Amino acid sequence: MPAKGTTTERGYDNGHKVNRARMLYNLKDGTKCTYCGKPMYREAALNFDQAPLEADHKHGDKSSPAYRLIHRRCNRSIANRWVEHGPGWYGVEEPETRPKKVEKSKKGPDLRERYFIEWSF
Secondary structure, eight states, X not given: OOOSSOTTTTTOOHHHHHXXXXXXXXXXXXXXXXXXXXXXXXXXXXXXTSSOOEEEOGGGOTTSXXXXXXXXXXXXXXXXXXXXXXXXXXXXXXXXXXXOOOOOOSSOOOGGGOOOOOOOO
């Protein structure tokens, strides 16, 4: 499938390239993609899709600077629909953010665990 034109013809000017390079420079290897939750790496071969990371524009608006790096597969699956799913959307296990499962007692609430404040006037 032939490309639709050069990056400049598609609306990505030098500012876009500089912004992407800045974000890539500041990327900490292993940072989770905000779209799919999988780790991102500067080296393309280490990413799950084996492709370089791409700079994503909020709401697909190329007139504003790109604000995040995501995987190529994630970026191209968005098309022009901007979403901010986050890692939890795809079932990525994050134990520190998931609530603990609370077992319900068949006896009812334990009133001894409540704290009562005595008011004195």
